[in-house]
Amino acid sequence: MSDTVKSLAVVGAGMIGASWAALASAHGIGVSAYDPNPEAEVGFRRYIERARAQLAELGLTGAGTVSFSADLATPLEGADFVQENGPENEAVKRKLLAEIDELLPPGAIIASSTSALVRSAIVADCARPERVVVAHPFNPPHLVPLVEIVGADPEVVTRAAAFYRTLGRRPVVLNREMPGHIANRLASALYREAVHLVEQGVASVADIDAALCNGPGLRWALMGPHMTYHLGGGEGGIAGYLAHLGPSQVRRWQSLGSPSLDMDVQTKIVAGVAEEAGGRSIAELEARRDEGLLALLKARTLVSE
């Protein structure tokens, strides 16, 4: 199945849909997109053009065609795989996935990009829920390799993971559904403490951000926290680390904060971010981020894979 995906239907052609479309077409896969808002096409095509230029820098220059329709049935005709990227709203996704399931021939897989909704809730109205998986990417999916997969049928999960691998992604599979999947839970745990440090006036927003990207963030692009501590344990590895430094980890966990996001904290964060941004617009910062991501992707050698 993985090497037989020739036609990808992208349902919902906003930012994430456009990024998936760019990635698939750069791998030579034909993309047919649907969005109920016909005006979405202009932004969709503009995004793809910019993303294709970035992908070309990574050597991905496939010639997959991209079509757009404001009618759902058209892109589903002959689609081997569907990536749903509609609004993050349970009722909308539930209805949309049921419609796709009804229109799409059996056998083809439906994947939802949902960030925070759980699979069991959004497949509730599908006649064939077993062929629907959550496949959550990280923004922008054409550059960030992670895809988190949650499914009910192991064979469907395996086929979906194989497809994402053909797109150069790194699928990870959840054994059971969990709000926020894996990566956003890790990000939320970290963000909670970052907000706590602002709330407590421990350091400036810019210094808290700098502490992450100039320290652990550098290593985390190469190896995750478990492997990092395996190396932190010296000759004894992770077992040695847990035996010797585990208790100090637990003590630190006990001192972690549980901040609120009241107006006072929000004001401090907004002012701190404005200072850190130094007058640069979001578009400028995004361009800088993508430039940096491209450079990292070219340079990166994963330690544990």
Ligand SMILES: NC(=O)c1ccc[n+]([C@@H]2O[C@H](COP(=O)([O-])OP(=O)(O)OC[C@H]3O[C@@H](n4cnc5c(N)ncnc54)[C@H](O)[C@@H]3O)[C@@H](O)[C@H]2O)c1
């Ligand atoms: N933005 C992120 O960082 C990010 C990251 C990973 C996953 N996601 C997920 O991807 C999905 C899309 O997010 P986005 O940021 O691209 O949003 P977006 O607002 O940019 O795009 C959503 C698109 O869906 C269209 N739409 C509206 N109703 C629809 C319907 N009934 N059927 C199909 N399309 C419909 C809209 O016209 C719009 O073009 C969400 O589920 C979100 O949780 C977002």
